[in-house]
Amino acid sequence: MSDCLFCRMIAGEIPADVVLQTDRVFAFRDINPQAPTHVLVIPKEHHATVGALAADDAGLLGEVVAGAxxxxxxxxLVTDGGAEPGYRLVTNTGPQAGQSVHHVHFHVLGGRRMEWPPG
Structure with missing residues (x-):
């Protein structure tokens, strides 16, 4: 989609600090980090929400989570066994949840203790 910020980043039209890229997954540092490590992980194909991605291509959803x-x-943030210290994986779906870019994306947050509820 030509008007989608993330699609334009994938196309190289907008610069991104890329940390991981596969044939179908793209990950880059957030420009407004909420933790010492804050990386967005997205599918290269445009899907507006996690629900849309799950319905359209559950395998790609799995690849995005594996990419995260x-x-x-x-x-x-973790070792090969997935052990300590850990990370938070967050996705927002829809305007009430705070989704501001309508291209499904997962936030990988870590590098500090994550409290719940955030405060």
């Missing part, structure tokens, strides 16, 4: 874990490993 690969980012966590690469950034030193």
């Amino acid at each position: 874990h690969a980012v966590a490993l690469q950034e030193g």
